Amino acid sequence: MPRDSFVYRTHSASKNETVRGACPLWHATTTVEDFLAPRMGMPKLPAASGSPMALEQFPPHIGHLYCMVLTDVLKRWQQINGKEAILCTGTDEHGMKIQRAAAKEGMQPKEFCDINSNKFRQLAASADISNDFFIRTTDAEHKEAVRHFWLQLKHGLPETLGLYKGSHEGWYCVSDECFYPEDMVQPSIVPQTGKKIMVSVETDNEVEWVKEETWFFPLTKYRERLLKFYDENPGWITPAHRMNEVRNWVENHLEDLSITRPVSRLNWGIRDPEDSKQTIYVWVDALINYLTKAGYGAKWYSSTDDMGLWPADLQVIGKDILRFHAIYWPALLMALDLPLPKRLLCHNHWLMSNRKMSKSLGNVVNPFFAVQRWDIDPLRYFLMRNGSFSKDMSYSNDLIGSVYAKDLQANIGNLFYRIARPKVTAKWSTKEAVQSFRDGDFEHLMDGPKEDSEERFFSLNAHLDRVTAAFSEEMERCETGAAIREIFNLLRETNRYVSDTEPWNLVKNPEPESRLLLNWVIYNSAEALRIAGILLQPIMPTKATELLNELGVQADRRTVQYAHKGKDADYGTEAKPSSDKGRTKKWDTIFPPTPNASDSDAEVMEQLKAMLQSKTKNKMNQMAELLAMEARMGEDAVKKLLAESHAAEPQTEKPVLLVPYEAHHVRKYHTWMQDPSIQEATASEPLTLDEEYENQVSWREAHDKLTFIACEPLTSEGPRVGDPVRDYGAREESMKGDINFFLYPDEDEEDGHDDNLAGGSENPPRPRQRLVVGEVDVMIADEAHRGRGFGGGAVRALLVYLRRNLDGILAEYSRGSDGSDGSDGEGRRAETGGVTAAAAPPPPRLRGLMAKIKEGNAGSRALFAGLGFVQRGEVNYFGEVTVVMGWEEAARRAAEWEGGEEYREVDLRGEVEK
Known part of the structure; x- marks a missing residue:
């Protein structure tokens, strides 16, 4: 049922340059199993009763949260590049699944939808999603847009390209809300019951044979136009291999599309304005939501009008709804001579510890609980870091805990406190270091090292020079994981830089040159944190803002144009605190400890103990040393070294x-x-x-x-x-x-060993006890x-x-x-025939x-x-x-x-x- 319609439009500083984007609506459905099959690229909401307890039992899926966050990150990225962006989200509330789920709960469909739609409003708020609109497909403005679109399909097209009425029979999937051709279904067996069923080859969901009279859209008439469009726009779908799937379907499986359902079977939906016995197919209804907030049917009616937010530059969808967006949607738009979205971004699904999430498996992650456990910004970071467009993604608390400890607590949090909040004995500050840059004290250092012994003081320069361009390139490709990797590598190199240059020793040297080198080290490290903070704002808006505030970066200097070394010479803060009192675990201020002692960061520290404890007993400093080791040796080499060390240590058995x-x-x-x-x-x-x-x-x-x-x-x-x-x-x-x-x-056991034998002519022998x-x-x-x-x-x-x-x-x-x-x-x-049988052998004895x-x-x-x-x-x-x-x-x-x-x-x- 929830449909998250994200329509974002971005404006550059130039009035003539506009960028528009769209992310699909979330679709709330009746089964948790379908969460990873979001219509419009966003979540399907599970069926739920009206009681609070029932809603908690069927929470939204973590995949819903992922798509919300992904679209929000892309929107915020446009904003820190100086462009305006608009995000529209909402819920898709019609269809057979909603009708059946409401009936099962003893509720009216609208009442059922009101409850579930509100859950997704709450999720968007909890996830810090900056949506500008929340649309529901039960809204009056959307119904009007659908009716106008429908009548144009019926009466505004040549007879051969418009709608026609006919009888349809075929394999229909309620879960997927679509028909499948004969070659896309196969027999299956329900493991728990042994019942034989037919299922979709694509989704493994059950299908049923349906015969009914409906209206049809002549999809086959648009085959050549679709293929021509794909040929002329080979990069229309990301990743590229998805285009091959789409072409294959159009070339081999295309059929005319049944786009109504008899009211006798489906009464929860938008009726055909001219045929009260037919309900408009939910996917036609749902797809049109993209046009609703753009003003279609209210402010404009055709491509000759000012189309407002349409067309979108980007639509984000899940892989299992690719066909609806890459075939049905463009064909419908072509029919009305409306422009197509400029690009589709197709993401994969989230698994729970590499297993598909579903209600029947009991492994559905409640995103509300996940937010409470990890806080929203660390969770956003993990989802964007581990998200993928090429393979399904694995979610587990162990994975999040490891990322939290290594990437956030150590790589960002502890680095910040090493540089900006040193111990009282370390007399340096980012304010003094930036002041030295502003005063030109580093001019003679800009040319690089004069001796090999000075090389370590300049090793960070190349990383600072390239990070923003590399990050921006990945974000323009929507590769958030690769973009985050650029930031991670920069900060890991900065940890190495701090370890190699040892500012705590430089500060003890009274020579002026040592003080200059100290400020140079602190300045370079602060620049790494400042640039990282700016670039991470779309991903962690709250934590990145907190980091930039702590560094003293002015609010108007947090756009990408300032994310370059030397672009800001007016930030920095004094070292705090003025005494050691209360300084324990200062890194906790930005990234607090994870909820309990059994979390993954504790496991990571256990592995590090043997390797690093001889150098430092401080948990975060141990992690910083790990990052420095990775920068020197390579991540794989360190991982292997730690694994060997860990394997040699005695393990603590866990309850099973x-x-x-x-x-x-x-x-x-x-x-x-x-x-x-x-x-x-x-x-x-x-x-x-x-x-x-x-x-x-x-x-x-x-x-x-x-x-x-x-x-x-x-x-x-x-x-x-x-x-x-x-x-x-x-x-x-x-x-x-x-x-x-x-x-x-x-x-x-020796053959012929007969110590256990006894008896004589009058008694049967007593068999010996065997060993096993x-x-x-x-x-x-x-x-x-x-x-x-x-x-x-x-x-x-x-x-x-x-x-x-x-x-x-x-x-x-x-x-x-x-x-x-x-x-x-x-x-x-x-049978013994009256003769006394030999005595039964005793049970064997277990030797070992x-x-x-x-x-x-x-x-x-x-x-x-x-x-x-x-x-x-x-x-x-x-x-x-x-x-x-x-x-x-x-x-x-x-x-x-x-x-x-x-x-x-x-x-x-x-x-x-x-």
């Missing part, structure tokens, strides 16, 4: 929930096993989904194997008290990996949970489970391996545990070593090492773990307890 591997886990497990790195690590061949389901059944029924899915633990942040445990274990978002336990006959070995195999598929003790926690939990349930496990193994339950091993009772690990897998080797396993023998033919532990020792350790920590067994059929 183990649940039996069931059918509802298969789809995500199958996704894991498509990863080539996991295939290599597990020596597995890729299977089809059907084969994976067959394997699951086989493993579940096996007598010699236990397979558990390793999930996030039952915590206050997980399921609520009273939730079914099985439902939580079935949520794909909670799944992080798997752990297996295999039982094998002990290969070391258990193999442990753990895989943490979720990269965000590797190296954090999650695997160790899974092994601990498994060993505790084995200790508690070993007798039953071994008895099950015995029954399955030799039919000692009185059957023949295939479930048939053995083992695991096989790739020789180069330092993390797994450290994991098992930390749990007490020891290596046996050398590397085998397959490049594996075997680690072992006797069962008595394993049971002793499990008892210790159980005594020191809480381990619970929960019936899957039960509920989560307090």
Whole structure:
């Protein structure tokens, strides 16, 4: 349902130069699964009841926030370049999904839309979106624009190019609100129920066969005009490969477009003014919103009039609605001889830890909570930094925490306090340094170093000289991530510059030349911060303003024209405070600590400890040293060094929930096993989904194997008290990996060993007790949970489970391996013919545990070593090492773990307890 229509228009200083842009409306729909399929490039709002609790259960998607922020950043970028920009956002409120969702909630559609539309108003306000208008497709002015557009299609075109009425049947998708041709649908199966359905090849959403009488737009008549336009405007769509998708559809799948729905099936929408039995197709209604705030149907009616804000220079859309904007929309505009938008920007989708967000998976991120957790500017920074037009993007708190600590707290915040708020013993200030520049004290330094020993004092010059042009180039391409990377590199080099020049030592030297060099260092560093602050304003409007205020930069000197070295000689502040009192964690002023001790920045600092603690114990200074190391060695080299150091350190095991591997886990497990790195690590061949389901059944029924899915633990942040445990274990978002336990006959047991045999001619022999070995195999598929003790926690939990349930496990193994339950091993009772049968063999005894690990897998080797396993023998033919532990020792350790920590067994059929 929410439709975010962003129409921005920009005016340069010259009255003759105008730049117009548009970003789509947000579309609020009825299902969270569709969040990443925003109509008009913006979010679809989920269905929600009228109660506040229900609204919280179905919050807007983080993808909605991303598109809002992206369009807002592009608008603000135009503004700091001296141009006027206008942003229009709003909600799309018609369609079958809205009608069904409202009925399900027992509400009238308009009442339902009012509630959901307000959620998106709130989200825009929370995200600091500078929208000038908020449009709803239920607004009277929009309805009038649609009616005028519709009548022009009906009566203003030649008969062969205008609307015609006909009978239509085909595969219709309610979720996508469109028909699909026969070659774009395929059979599928609902994993939870086994129900056979037809789905869209593009979106995997269910389709249904529909036959009805509707009005048609002759889209096929516009094929050649569309292809000609694409040929003449090859850069119309960004990224370029999306143009190939569009051309392929037009050349191979184009059909005339059914653009009404019978009122008997869809009554929530704008009616055909001349045919009360037909409702205008929601996508035609929705697309016209771009024209509404430009004045179409009210202030102008054709391309011969003053069209106000139209055409747009830019429209921003999601990849799954590309067809509507790149084919339907231009064809409709061509029909009325209206100009097309000048450019389409097509972004990808956000995943939760590399998994599609959906209500059914329970992994939808509530952007309101995200804003509360991280504050809006750091969240805007992360979304713009990690956003992509070429691949889907991954969202997780771990990723945000790492970016927050490294990019914001250390690279910006701590650098600022090192330069502008030094300790009281460091007698320097940005005000004095800028004053030295203004007075011409640096004239003889401008030519560069005279000796090699002075090189370090001039190493920042090249970075300062290029950053604004490089940043601007990326922003003009709308590549916010690449633009941010330019700022990050500049500030990382500045951290290196400060570490190399050591101003804290220069200030101790009473020689005038040292004072001059000190001011030169502080001035260059301050310039880096000032330029970064100016360029970051569109991305972090509040934090960048705060930084510039702290530097004393005047409000009228914060445009791009001032973002060059030496362009501002009238800023700077005195060093504060006047004493050390209260200075602790001064960097917190701009970027406070993340919410709790388990956040990713703490994990980063743990990794840094071994490498950097010998140099400094200050957390932010450690991070600054990391940035300096990256500038010297390269980011990849430092990452490898830290990983090696971290792998050698003992890991703290994390709580883990183990649940039996069931059918509802298969789809995500199958996704894991498509990863080539996991295939290599597990020596597995890729299977089809059907084969994976067959394997699951086989493993579940096996007598010699236990397979558990390793999930996030039952915590206050997980399921609520009273939730079914099985439902939580079935949520794909909670799944992080798997752990297996295999039982094998002990290969070391000597053949013919009969110490346990007894009996004679009158009694059957008593079978000896066999020995078995258990193999442990753990895989943490979720990269965000590797190296954090999650695997160790899974092994601990498994060993505790084995200790508690070993007798039953071994008895099950015995029954399955030799039919000692009185059957023949295939479930048939053995016939004895009156002769006393041999006594059933006792359950085997578990001699010990083992695991096989790739020789180069330092993390797994450290994991098992930390749990007490020891290596046996050398590397085998397959490049594996075997680690072992006797069962008595394993049971002793499990008892210790159980005594020191809480381990619970929960019936899957039960509920989560307090």
